[in-house]
Amino acid sequence: MIEQIIDFAADEVRTSESTREARLDWVIVVDSTLPPGRIVKAAASVAAPTGPAVPGLRAQGGTDADGGDHTGLPRSGCAILAAEPGKLRQVRVQAARRDDSLVVDMPHAAHVTRDRIVGGMGMLP
Template sequence: MATDAVVVPSAGTPSSVPERCVIVVDAALPVGRAANAAAVIALTVGQRHPGLVGAPLIDASQVAHPGLIPIGIAVLAAEQGALTAIRAKAVAIGCDVVDFPVQGQQTTDYEAFQRAVAVVTTAELRYVGLALVGPRKAIGKLVANFALLK
């Protein structure tokens, strides 16, 4: 199966810590499904870019809390049709893209999800959301016209 995924630099190198990370979800999703899409995508972004996780947070009682992303993650909304175009442009400019096809919210069985995606070409896939990880300016240009998810 052909892929247009971007190779992610290994953790620990300066280039492995991207300047920007945004998640864009389908604006028409109900709030629960939008939150689900953002959470699923964010988990994969964290796995692909471990350098995005900041140092542990230590409170005044000296209790350590897990580190969070120091550059933040904007969660934006776009029409579903725009997600495919955003994805294609992001891949073309070398951003790492984590996409979440609509089939993922049609089942709770991951193998069924894999089978459903396997019969759809890349050009025909539709998404509930995606993350863009990479250079600040490049991503900013791609998402400049989208507002925060409400």
């Protein structure tokens, strides 16, 4: 459970600046020993709940010059890094100790027990 809300305040959202100038950094660290498909799955799986957990992270969508609608993207860039499993655990422990960090992880069990996890949440397979 998150005790402190990590968010983007409305007055600090500056669309004229690079996302690198944002106060918050978003980093996903993946297990470097996983095959490429599982790395992508893990990154997408932890990114999905991050948006709703960080108020103001997702920008308002818009319409392009051809009239196509687009969902808003994150206000902060997202770096994706890789680490060996031991280092990954160490990074997670350190981040979890900080009051100014949000940790969203995907334990190994989530890779191999999808049916039980998805079924347990009442989602359609």
